[in-house]
Amino acid sequence: MDSLGAAGPLEVFERQRPRLFGLAYRLLGSAAEAEDMVQETYLRWSQAGSVNVPAAWLTKVITNLCLNQLGSARVQRESYLGPWLPEPVLTGDGALGPLETVEQRESVSLGVLILLERLSPVERAVFVLREAFGHSHAEIGDILGIEETYSRQLHRRARVHVGEPRKRFDSDREQHRRIVRGFMRATLDGDVAALERLLADDVVAWADGGGTTAARRPVHGRAKVLRYLLGLTGRPEAVGVTIHATEINGDAGVLILDGEGGLLAAMAMEIEDGRVTAVRTTVNPAKLTFAGSQLL
Template structure:
């Protein structure tokens, strides 16, 4: 369905913000696009005279659509084959909105999106609206049809859950990029000593193949095990012809792997105290489709 006209132009001004909101809520670029399209159809069929403020009205529609999806998404992820990771998104061109502060970048990082999976849907909604978009609790209460005190309680609980296990990036993006470059070179060159210096003792590696591509189905824990895993991956014959590129993914430097012109993997690192604390590898074709489309 193609709709044009003044209402479309008004909606397009909000599209990127709405996509950023839906993505943070769902951790899925494909689902976020569906939600934004559903919101447009509702806007197209709405009584415009009853809409006092379009941004707030659309934010409420998108938030509620995401809350409806989160319940079924949680059930699907419980039966997911292997570790579940968010869909990566290239953010260098502002696909998820401004990422000018540490807090904004953290709000779309792989690590934080995974932590948000532990929250209830209402907690996640309040956390995203408050932390990533700066909504006041009075505004959040109106969006979620709750009272302001309840919004504050949900936000407090969400922040406690996230803060308990959140590992903040301590280095700036330039330093993170240097660490990613060193990590990639050491992995491809089989540099044991180099990797040992980069990996934290309690580093954990996750791989998301979605049950369609061969990948480790359980987290790999500890420096020695992750080291052997990385050396095995770097020693595969196909690595010799793989093209690599460092790009901004989910607000931080990551590695893209391309083989024969097709995107094969996205590798995101979490860095704390100048050491790699987490390795997240997305190889599921379904999870790579959005980044591949962004690069086309």
């Protein structure tokens, strides 16, 4: 293959694998599906023959594979029981690439990934390629087979739906971690007064259990969310669990582990002005497989 130098095809692909996974995950909101797309991209790469610019070729292939996948994924999500959340990914070790800018961190947050569900597949692709990976509109046009001016139009439209980067992404990360630790301590201790101080008036809690083990609808408002959280800690299965603070999708969060270290739940939180404004908890076992593998 052209421009590979001394590196072989497999080595070239492996260098690109983290970026390709991060791109596919942002497009699909599913770590399992993203891994499938990376594998399919490798199969096509292994049969491609001569390629002048491997990174560009691989980006184009995986983006278009994801666009095809998004159509069927949307149908599945429309029939999903209960709130649908993207699969959580632990990002402290760079699993989704660098999160150094507001745009990069925003593009992997659970809140924004949910907003991206409002976009058409091509709008989503333009948004991710531009915001998270810094591609020019000329490059995006080549990747998607559209005109540069149309890429700009789609990007503007996507930004309207998603909104401007929120100030919470510029906030003190260490402060967020302290708030999350205080939040979990108050929840486990049943400290109502502390929770009232930490929860925003308009806080919302979502739980994705695949329609089986979690609330079927979001819980709105401080009083209801407080009762909901305290109810969770009173369940028999809450006995003996351990809490592990971590970073989930670029936000402060916690993992809830059973007595043997198995992952029971991943909880990511949004924090603004020193208070928790959103709690997103994944308990669907099928959606915890990737995050669980990151703990090994």
